[in-house]
Each structure stands twice: as C-alpha cells, then as structure tokens.
Amino acid sequence: MSAYTTPEEYFGAATVPEAVERAARGGRGITLLDVSLAETPLPYSLLARSARRVATALAGLGVRPGDRVALISRTDARLLLSLFGVWRAGAVPTVLAPPHRLSGLPGLVADLRHRLDQVDARCVVVADPFGEFLAKRLGRQVTTCGELTARRADLAPPITTDPDEPAYLQFTSGTTGPSKAVVLTHRQLLTNAVVCCERLLLDGAGSVHASWAPLYHDLGLVAVVSCAAAGVGLVLQSPEAFLASPDSWVDAMSRYRATSTVSPGFAYGLAATGMRDRPRALDLSALRVCGDGSEPTRREAVEAFTEQGARYGLRPEAVTPMYGLAEATLSVSMGSLSEPLLWDHVRRDALSSRGVAEVVPAHVPGARSLAVVGHPVPGVDLRVVGACGEPLPDRAVGEVCVRGPSLMLGYWQDPVATAEAVRDGWLRTGDLGYLTPAGLVVCGRVKDMIIVGGANLYPEDYEHVASRADGARATCAAFSEPGAERMVVVVEPVDGGDPARVAERVMDRLREELGHAPDRVVVVGRGSIPRTSSGKVQRERCRARYFGGELPVVADLPR
Structure with a gap:
C-alpha cells in the first residue's frame, strides 16, 4: 500500500x-x-x-x-x-x-x-x-x-x-x-x-x-x-x-470565487449550454479543479464546457476526470492538475473483439475516445485482472481491482456479497478498464457487457451514439435480451418528436457509426428510463422493466 x-x-x-x-x-x-x-x-x-x-x-x-x-x-x-x-x-x-x-x-x-x-x-x-x-x-x-x-x-x-x-x-x-x-x-x-x-x-x-x-x-x-x-x-x-x-451552479461558482467543484459529467454539458446561450458577467478564474465524476466522461461535454468557460477565465487544465465508487468511500484515481484532460483514442473493434486498446488517431473511423482517469490517489493501489484473477499488462482490458485504507468494511450484514467483492484485500469493482503509462482508463461494466457473435459490445457506445440522433434525448439505455445474443436500445424522445421517426433515426445512426445495429430500438415516454442518484442509467432495472412490460413503449422498431 x-x-x-x-x-x-x-x-x-x-x-x-x-x-x-x-x-x-x-x-x-x-x-x-x-x-x-x-x-x-x-x-x-x-x-x-x-x-x-x-x-x-x-x-x-x-x-x-x-x-x-x-x-x-x-x-x-x-x-x-x-x-x-x-x-x-x-x-x-x-x-x-x-x-x-x-x-x-x-x-x-x-x-x-x-x-x-x-x-x-x-x-x-x-x-x-x-x-x-x-x-x-x-x-x-x-x-x-x-x-x-x-x-x-x-x-x-x-x-x-x-x-x-x-x-x-x-x-x-x-x-x-x-x-x-x-x-x-x-x-x-x-x-x-x-x-x-x-x-x-x-x-x-x-x-x-x-x-x-x-x-x-x-x-x-x-x-x-x-x-x-x-x-x-x-x-x-x-x-x-x-x-x-442549471445556470445557478455556474453563477454560484462565479459569485463565491469557488476554487473547486466535482460533478457528474452531464452538468458540465448543461453549464456549457447556459454559458453559450445566456452570456452574462461571470468570473471563473478562481477555479483550480473541476472534477468530472462520471464514467465514461463525455468528450463533447468537457470540450464544450472548457471552450465556453475560457471566455470567463476558466483554465483548460482545471477540468479533470476522476474515478471512484462507494465501496472505496469515494476517490480512487484522478487526472493531472497541471495539464488538460488526456484522451486515449483506441480502435473500437479491437476493444470489442480482442479486449485490447490499440491506439489510433482521433479522427480515424471507428475510433473511440476515452478519458484517462489518472493514477491512484495516495494510499490506493489498483490493478487490472483477467477472468482468472491474473494481472494484465498495459492496454489489456480486464476488471479494475482496488485496495487501500478507505476500502469498505463490507456490505451491511451480507458476508456472501462481501466475500464475492473483496478477495485477499482487493476489491473487485465490476468496472472494465485498462492501464496506460498516463493512468487508468475505464471503458465499461462487467455485468453490462453485451456479447453478440463473440464480440463484446459496450452499451456506453450505443447509448452515446443513440443520444446524438435527431429527436432523441441524452438519456438512453442499451442491454441484452435474457438468454440470447440480441441487443435492445431504449431511448426517450424530445418533446414534440415523432416516436417512430426517432426510432428510425436512432437505428440508422447506430448502424452507420458502430457497424452493428441493435436488434430493436424502443422509444419510451420521457422520464421512463430509470437512473441512479448521480444520473447514471440503471440498465439492469430498465431491462427488467422492459421485459416485464412495465415501460411505457410508444414506438418499437425491429432491425
């Protein structure tokens, strides 16, 4: 340690x-x-x-x-x-x-x-x-x-x-x-x-x-x-x-000369939109650290916040990704405070088919841009392991494991779940990632991985691309059908959008950008996709609701 x-x-x-x-x-x-x-x-x-x-x-x-x-x-x-x-x-x-x-x-x-x-x-x-x-x-x-x-x-x-x-x-x-x-x-x-x-x-x-x-x-x-x-x-x-x-958060940081803040990534996107659409007298020059506590960090939101914030004195190196989880109290790793956020651009198909993060230029078709969430904070050790628990080399995808002085005692009165999560002092986080010389990169969740035709498909990719389709809201959920190698993508439409047309646009965009379209795109009523307290999509809960007939489906498009 x-x-x-x-x-x-x-x-x-x-x-x-x-x-x-x-x-x-x-x-x-x-x-x-x-x-x-x-x-x-x-x-x-x-x-x-x-x-x-x-x-x-x-x-x-x-x-x-x-x-x-x-x-x-x-x-x-x-x-x-x-x-x-x-x-x-x-x-x-x-x-x-x-x-x-x-x-x-x-x-x-x-x-x-x-x-x-x-x-x-x-x-x-x-x-x-x-x-x-x-x-x-x-x-x-x-x-x-x-x-x-x-x-x-x-x-x-x-x-x-x-x-x-x-x-x-x-x-x-x-x-x-x-x-x-x-x-x-x-x-x-x-x-x-x-x-x-x-x-x-x-x-x-x-x-x-x-x-x-x-x-x-x-x-x-x-x-x-x-x-x-x-x-x-x-x-x-x-x-x-x-x-x-959402503007009130930025206004408060300006008024009180805040030196730091930490937020889920979607808030930075909202803040960027507010600064762009509602220019006002702001001073963000005191901010030394703007932590992005979501995984994955969205490049568009971060770059928009950095660009708009620069007009009000925000330093680009202030924005940094962080990685943590409740079982480690909170903080596990953090990016650099002396240089702008680092992105690792890798080949999506190599990540999915072979579990290897091959570096490619950012503009190459099929590239996936992932934030480097930095090195462990003091006292914390981390490693990435394979299916049998063996440590993996740099750029090999596996499960992120953590140990340190802030690791939980366990789950309350649940020794079985505790023993499953903590082995020999190491917490198996359930997060997928890989190591680089610049630090850890988190790329998904073990339980969320969707396997189709032997390829590992990351639901984060499908959700991100679906959210950019015309007429779709930012909240989307991708998951597999129980007992089958078939994927479902659930989206919410913007107000006034035609659900059937939204489903078509989402399906077309996924097929074009990711090469493998889901088996069906489902459009549900606004606010129907369950999320956690920090805004993360609860994929397993959404899946249970969908297959249990509990989601208000307004359009259903098979491939």
Whole structure:
C-alpha cells in the first residue's frame, strides 16, 4: 500500500464529531443556496453546537450508539444539523433520497421500507413536509428534521466514538443490480476526506468548494464531510435547485470565487449550454479543479464546457476526470492538475473483439475516445485482472481491482456479497478498464457487457451514439435480451418528436457509426428510463422493466 496522510495528521482527529469540533474553532462554514441564490449561512461553530443538541434529542428518542438512523430530506440546514447530530450521538446515519414527485410515491415508499428493513433503522428523520405522510407508511419511529433541531434539551455528555467503528451506511447506486449498503468507518471516511482535500487543493482560507451533489450520494456526502473536517468554505445547493436552474451552479461558482467543484459529467454539458446561450458577467478564474465524476466522461461535454468557460477565465487544465465508487468511500484515481484532460483514442473493434486498446488517431473511423482517469490517489493501489484473477499488462482490458485504507468494511450484514467483492484485500469493482503509462482508463461494466457473435459490445457506445440522433434525448439505455445474443436500445424522445421517426433515426445512426445495429430500438415516454442518484442509467432495472412490460413503449422498431 502506498504512503498516505492519516486523518489524525491532517485534521487532528479520526472521527467526524471530533473533526467538526476542531473546525468550529475557525470562522468558516457552509453557505446554503436556493434556486435564486438566496443564502442561508451555517457556520461550523453553529453546526457543532447544534449537533450536540440534536444528539441529546436523539438520545431522548431512544437512539443509542451504534443504532442506525435514516435521514430522508432535501439538502437544507436542518438535514445537515440532523446528520451531524446523528454522528455526535454515536449512531450510524444513512441518507436516503426524498420523494421528488407524487406519481412515484408508492414505489418510493416500498423502496424506503426495504432499505430501512435492510439496515434495521432505529429511527427515521424526515423533512417536515413528508412527516405525516411517511410516519403512516414506514412502520418505524419517525420524527422530522424540524422537530429534532428545534428541541432545546440540555446537552448530554459527549460520547466517545471509536474511529474504527461504523460511521456511515452508503447505499450503492444500483446500476447493475440491487443496491447494497456499504459500511464505512470514521477512519475510512476521513481518510478519503484527506485525499479529497489534497487533490481538490482545499488548503486554506482562500479555498471554496461548490457542490450540488445530493447527500444521499457518496459524491455529495464526502464533499460535505471533507469541507467540514478541514474547516474550509463550502457553497452548497440542493440537486433540486440545480436541476431547476442549471445556470445557478455556474453563477454560484462565479459569485463565491469557488476554487473547486466535482460533478457528474452531464452538468458540465448543461453549464456549457447556459454559458453559450445566456452570456452574462461571470468570473471563473478562481477555479483550480473541476472534477468530472462520471464514467465514461463525455468528450463533447468537457470540450464544450472548457471552450465556453475560457471566455470567463476558466483554465483548460482545471477540468479533470476522476474515478471512484462507494465501496472505496469515494476517490480512487484522478487526472493531472497541471495539464488538460488526456484522451486515449483506441480502435473500437479491437476493444470489442480482442479486449485490447490499440491506439489510433482521433479522427480515424471507428475510433473511440476515452478519458484517462489518472493514477491512484495516495494510499490506493489498483490493478487490472483477467477472468482468472491474473494481472494484465498495459492496454489489456480486464476488471479494475482496488485496495487501500478507505476500502469498505463490507456490505451491511451480507458476508456472501462481501466475500464475492473483496478477495485477499482487493476489491473487485465490476468496472472494465485498462492501464496506460498516463493512468487508468475505464471503458465499461462487467455485468453490462453485451456479447453478440463473440464480440463484446459496450452499451456506453450505443447509448452515446443513440443520444446524438435527431429527436432523441441524452438519456438512453442499451442491454441484452435474457438468454440470447440480441441487443435492445431504449431511448426517450424530445418533446414534440415523432416516436417512430426517432426510432428510425436512432437505428440508422447506430448502424452507420458502430457497424452493428441493435436488434430493436424502443422509444419510451420521457422520464421512463430509470437512473441512479448521480444520473447514471440503471440498465439492469430498465431491462427488467422492459421485459416485464412495465415501460411505457410508444414506438418499437425491429432491425
């Protein structure tokens, strides 16, 4: 294992409550923004003080150290106070996605009940508007964020927390199967927070991190913990505020002189469109790191963001890809901070047929451009292995394996899944990739691979090309038919588009650009393709819905 900085060395603490108490001595904090950029300041001193009162209130509800507490709320001050109060009480929080629309409530409640049962939650803390509704349906002790944070109970004595005890349960994204609860300790969480601070250059009073990532996703949670532990400024939006006005994220980075941000790649495409179509007074010259936390990184979105951002002072080397996953807390590797993002241009047919990444010029027909996600962060080792677990040479495609100090304890009360994922200290990520002298390249998922006629077809390629067809939205899903070497591509049409014509255009474009057309293109109603909390398509879930007759199909075109 390579050398790394421990949380004791960096933060002077190895548990979240201790780190926040130390940060409270400084003058920084969190600035929460709504869709119109109206501010709600939350100094770390207030966060620490309020967390003590919330801990006392939780104890009054019967919550004891080690108990699991679920939190269901949009990102706001009350959620943050409740979350850090759970940590202060010595309990183990898990943040779950709140309801987004009434039409999806029945399915959401069923999913919440399953997750609460999965972790045996002692208490559920929900946003005030959902309190009465969820209290009747979850079958658990429910209190609201408002009730919890409004209590004025006397402060209970501080609870001593073991750094190596569970600190958080992070549900996986569920891109290729049922979501599982990852168990992370305080030391693991803060060790990865150190890495984030070091790599995002959060190193002093002049550092400001901007985030809209949801707290129920590892990207959002680790951003909040990292900034709070380091005592650096955090400008925080809810994902709902960002989606309602994507321009507000860029406006916030300009107004608050943000030095770093990390986001799924689609947000950079939206930001580029906003800067192009709605020119305004912006200053992005303070940004030192713009991390793209999605795989695969889309070249068009990155280049558009870099081009448009340059008009407002953005340095091209600020945009860098990152690779991580919940089982490693978050960060695994990161691109260079001193040069523009590197692309590896490889021959698509060699990648599919022989699992070899042959370098070709970017303009050659059949070339696939993949982002180099860099070398491992401090403390992390990675390798790429074949089907029998043997290490592979550079440019040979295999499964990415990771080990390091932030590797999960395991999946909550699931020793079988844990033993399958972690072998001899190495996490088998399920991601396909290959090594180059410049770093790791991620090119797909093991479980998502579609095999047709002996060739490995990457669903990411089909989704990307389909999304560029006239009349198709960016959200697409490609998967195989169960028990057969046949592929289905599901797309959503733009508003007002003729579904049948969209299917024809998608099929033609896939045949022209990829050489192998899918067996059928299916057009479904807008918003029907399931996605994870970070915007990734849930292919397995989409496949189950399609073959289960649950997708609202509006056009179906066989090859």
